[in-house]
Amino acid sequence: xxxxxxxxxxxxxxxxxxxxxxxxxxxxxxxxxxxxxxxxxxxxxxxxxxxxxxxxxxxxxxxxxxxxxxxxxxxxxxxxxxxxxxxxxxxxxxxxxxxxxxxxxxxxxxxxxxxxxxxxxxxxxxxxxxxxxxxxxxxxxxxxxxxxxxxxxxxxxxxxxxxxxxxxxxxxxxxxxxxxxxxxxxxxxxxxxxxxxxxxxxxxxxxxxxxxxxxxxxxxxxxxxxxxxxxxxxxxxxxx
Numbered sequence: 001x002x003x004x005x006x007x008x009x010x011x012x013x014x015x016x017x018x019x020x021x022x023x024x025x026x027x028x029x030x031x032x033x034x035x036x037x038x039x040x041x042x043x044x045x046x047x048x049x050x051x052x053x054x055x056x057x058x059x060x061x062x063x064x065x066x067x068x069x070x071x072x073x074x075x076x077x078x079x080x081x082x083x084x085x086x087x088x089x090x091x092x093x094x095x096x097x098x099x100x101x102x103x104x105x106x107x108x109x110x111x112x113x114x115x116x117x118x119x120x121x122x123x124x125x126x127x128x129x130x131x132x133x134x135x136x137x138x139x140x141x142x143x144x145x146x147x148x149x150x151x152x153x154x155x156x157x158x159x160x161x162x163x164x165x166x167x168x169x170x171x172x173x174x175x176x177x178x179x180x181x182x183x184x185x186x187x188x189x190x191x192x193x194x195x196x197x198x199x200x201x202x203x204x205x206x207x208x209x210x211x212x213x214x215x216x217x218x219x220x221x222x223x224x225x226x227x228x229x230x231x232x233x234x235x236x237x238x239x240x
Contacts, residue, residue: 001024001026001056002024002025002026003022003023003024003025003052003055003056004022004023004024004025004055005020005021005022005023005048005051005052005055006020006021007019007020007021008021008103008107009069010099010100010102010103011099012095012096012099013095015068016068016069017064017065017066017068017069017096017099017100018043018065018069018070019043019062019063019064019065019100019103019104020043020047020048020051020062020063021051021060021061021062021063021104021107022048022051022052022054022055022060022061023055023059023060023061023109024055024056024058027058030108030109030110030111031058031059031060031109031110031111031114032058032059032060032110032111032114032115032116032138032233032237033059033060033061033062033104033105033107033110033111033112033114033115033116034054034059034060034061034062034115034116034117034118034233035062035064035097035100035101035104035115035116035117035118035127035130036050036051036054036061036062036063036064036117036118036119036123037064037066037097037117037118037119037120037122037123037124037126037127038063038064038065038066038119038120038122038123039079039120039121039122039123039202039205039208040073040079040080040082040083040121040122041072041073041079042065042066042067042071042072042073042079042082043063043064043065043066043067043072044072046120046205046207047063047064047120047123048063050063050118051063057230057233059233060104060107060109060110062100062103062104062107064097064100064123064126065100066086066093066096066122066123066126067082076213083122086122086126090129090150093125093126093129093130094129094130094132094133096126097117097126097127097129097130097133097135098130098133098135101115101130101135101137114138114237115136115137115138116137116138116139116140116141116159116233116236116237117130117131117137117139117140117141117159118140118141118142118143118229119140119141119142119143119145120143120144120145120202120204120205121143121144121145121146121201121202122145122146123143123145124142124143124144124145124146124147124163125142125145125146125147125148127140127141127142127145128140128142128145128147128161128163129150130159131157131158131159131161131189132149132150132153132155132157133155134155134156134157134158135158135159136158137158137159138159138160138236138237138239139159139160139161139162139232139233139236140159140160140161140162141162141163141164141229141232141233142161142162142163142164142165143164143203143204143225143229144164144165144166144169144172144201144202144203144204145163145165145172146171146172146176147163147165147172147176147177147179147180148176148179148180149179149180149183153187156187156188157184157187157188157189159189160189160190160191160232160235160236161184161189161190161191161192162191162192162193162194162228162229162232163180163191163192163193163194164194164196164225164228164229165177165193165194165195165196166195166196166199166200166201166203166218166221167195167196167197167198167199168197168198168199168200169199169200169201169214170200170201170214171201171214172201177193177195180193181193192232194225194228196218196220196221196224196225198218199216199218199221200214200215200216200218201214201215201216202215202216202217203216203217203218203221203222203225204217204221204222204225204226205217
């Protein structure tokens with residue numbers, strides 16, 4: 001195994017973005033790609049490590065940049081300011097995610113008929129919104145993602161959906177979970193939702209551990225959710 005990683009620039013209109021990607025150079029031929037969507041903090045080391053882990057599984061890991069090259073938040077206040085424009089206008093999420101999807105399809109190692117997206121927190125919403133946009137994806141995985149539906153969405157959801165949710169997540173109340181289930185069912189999507197008991201927001205990220213804020217790393221849920229994702233990706237990428 002020889003994991004190669006680097007960054008690549010791409011554009012959304014006149015906004016320069018920079019993704020981090022990784023792949024196993026010992027493998028030959030084109031392989032599935034997985035877009036990885038970052039938290040509200042920006043494209044950081046957390047998603048870069050996920051890209052490397054996905055490369056070790058035989059995929060091209062492509063850590064998306066939603067904010068712009070080199071743009072990272074340093075605290076909760078900055079993170080909120082960076083995320084807010086996208087939360088206020090969800091079409092911005094769709095546009096930026098479509099730019100990332102176009103960019104990953106151009107990579108020489110990628111089988112552009114087999115692409116999935118995963119995301120964490122804000123990135124979970126970005127991944128789901130790409131599916132809501134009717135993008136030609138095999139599947140989407142949301143880790144402790146925001147689940148709020150679009151006000152008006154008429155696109156069919158082609159991707160299979162896996163939502164991994166902390167039951168005690170203060171940022172995603174039960175009402176939002178139920179609304180998400182109804183939305184996915186109404187859309188005719190192939191969807192799953194796994195809720196982890198005694199688990200709050202950001203359960204996969206040790207660095208986001210802040211009980212007063214409702215973000216608590218939960219190692220068991222972290223481990224279990226990654227295994228669920230591995231099985232899901234294996235399923236969607238082997239089906240004809």
